[in-house]
Amino acid sequence: MNNQELKRYDRQLLLEEIGFEGQEKLHQTSVLVIGAGGLGCPLLLYLAGAGLGKIGIIDGDVVEESNLHRQVLYQMNDIGKNKAQTAADKLSRLNPGIQLQAYPHHLSPENAMAIIAAYDLVIDGSDNFPTRYLVNDSCVALNKPLVFGSIFKFEGQVSVFNYQGGPDYRSCYPESPLPEEQPNCGESGVTGPLPGIIGSMMANECMKIICGFGDHLSGKLLIFNALNYDMQIFNIQPENPKSDPPTEGTDKTAIYQEIGQQELQDWKDKEEPFLLIDVREAYEFEEYNIGGTHISLYDLKEKIADIPFHHKLVLCCTSGAKSRMAAKLISQNRKEKLFIISLLNSNR
Template structure:
């Protein structure tokens, strides 16, 4: 490494866990970032600052004024410009020692394999489910580690997928929610600092994976709540391990069953006894709910023993993801049959 590099990266080279060897690994690694929006902006800044040798940026969108409250790479004079090209120009100004490649178009099934093949690691900061599944499936096919992040209102998620035999995105979310359940920032809003927090965590995971230190979030899903600073980490079971567990269980019933609102309504009409628990946040419950008791997922662990016994325990949330996590928590200590339901319309 030359003197300019040693001077620029001095503060992180001083870290025993990283050192000169880690800095060399960063310089020799190529990272592709999917999306140069809320999550992409902070993680791109930190990857460029850390000295990742080659950074690719793929995004077909242009900068809009509504982006500026959270997408910290852009300014008013960038309005109307392609995000990938604009972000690449700014990263080159930040660190002229690295290579930055812009792909000013959206990722698609036609270009995914060719684009991802040139990179060692992929970071998904996209904001829609089709892209997330495309990125995941491409990384699995090409055997590329994937660092995933997402944000919604006040909540963010981060995980490391397809890393050293660990689970992939489909192990956590086997299928995309129904179209009516797929909300985004443009429809539901997002607090400005949240993508900065989640994007920074993604960048931190990227550096850890490249340099090989610390505990990576492989096989784990980190969920951060900006309303109360609650942070929890849930274990993700690889798909193969799930199948093995079901095989060993023989005819034993699954931990939970997923039902629709129609089936729930039939239970109500027949006056069948059940307990409905909404595991979303309080503000979401107040905005829209289908009745039942509200217990946030983050508070559930401490309140499990207080839940009155019912033969049927129904858990609901917006997409089903929180309900699945809640079911896993409850099944460790309770014996009821667990059912999961998604709220099909949270804007009523």
């Protein structure tokens, strides 16, 4: 490193966990960032500031005024410009010593493998399920580690997939929700600081993987709630472990069954006994619910023993994601027949 670089990275070099060796690893690593939106903006700023050797940015969207409350790379005069190219231009002024590659288009099945193959590590900050599954499956096929993050309203998630034999995204979410069941910030909203918090966590995971310090989130899902600063980490077990043949209970159908609103109504009409538990946050339950008992996913572990036994235990949340995690948690402690139901396709 020259004198200018020593000065720029001085505070990182002072850290025993990074030092000269870690800084050189950062300089030699290439990272592809999927999405230059709410999550991409903060993590790109911190990765560029940290001195990553090469950063690829792929995003086919243009800057809109509604982005500006949370996408902190952009200003009013950027409205209408492509996000990937605009982000690359701004980051080059932040740190002219790194290499930046903009891909001003969306990731697709036609280009994913070729683009991802050119990078050492991938970070997924996309905002839709088709892209998340495309990124995951491409990383698995190419054996690339994947840092994942997502946000919804006041909640964020962070994990590391396909790293050192760890589980991939499908181990946590085996199948994509139906289009009408997929939440998005355009319909539900998101608080501005949340992507900054989650994006910073994603950048931190990236640096830990590259430099080899700290405990990473491979095999774990971190969930952060900005309303009350509740933070929990759930263990992720692969649906089908790579080293062992599948056994009874490893596939999702053996753990739980997904049902719709009509099936639940049929049970009510026939007076079939079941227990409905809504695992969302209290404010979500108060805003809208279909009845049942409210137990937040964050409190579920401590209250499992207090839940009355029922032959049919139905877990309810907005998109099904929290219900799936709740089902896995309950299945480790009890042997009821578990069902999950999503509220996104209900008639409100």
